[in-house]
Amino acid sequence: MGPQQDRSASKALANGTAVAPERKDGKVVHYKECQRNHAAGIGGYAVDGCREFMASAPAGAEALLCAACGCHRSFHKREVEAVDCDCSSDTSGR
Numbered sequence: 001m002g003p004q005q006d007r008s009a010s011k012a013l014a015n016g017t018a019v020a021p022e023r024k025d026g027k028v029v030h031y032k033e034c035q036r037n038h039a040a041g042i043g044g045y046a047v048d049g050c051r052e053f054m055a056s057a058p059a060g061a062e063a064l065l066c067a068a069c070g071c072h073r074s075f076h077k078r079e080v081e082a083v084d085c086d087c088s089s090d091t092s093g094r
Contacts, residue, residue, distance in 0.1 A: 026083040034066065036075040050076075 031053035039046035050069035053076040057063045064073045 028081045028083055030079045030081060031073055031076040032079055034069050034071050034076050036069075036071045052076075 033052065034048055034050035036047065037045055038048060048069045048071075050066060050071070052068075053073055054067045055063045055073075056065045056067040065071070066073065066076065
């Protein structure tokens with residue numbers, strides 16, 4: 001078996017999906033198309049056409065760079081999706 005992993009830290013999948021277990025609201029964050037304006041320096045507007053963020057490394061600072069376009073994850077459109085949960089069970093301990 002491999003080394004123990006810290007399960008309390010947020011997970012980042014290769015397709016740019018980040019699951020944040022420290023959030024109690026059960027939301028999943030997806031990073032979609034790149035919105036970086038590559039022609040801002042010359043007064044124009046041009047995007048690179050990257051359609052979805054893909055982490056270039058599994059963890060660390062490199063995980064925040066897109067393998068497809070090389071941009072930081074913050075340039076990609078962020079979409080938050082609520083995860084359905086079965087909240088019908090009684091967990092109050094009574």
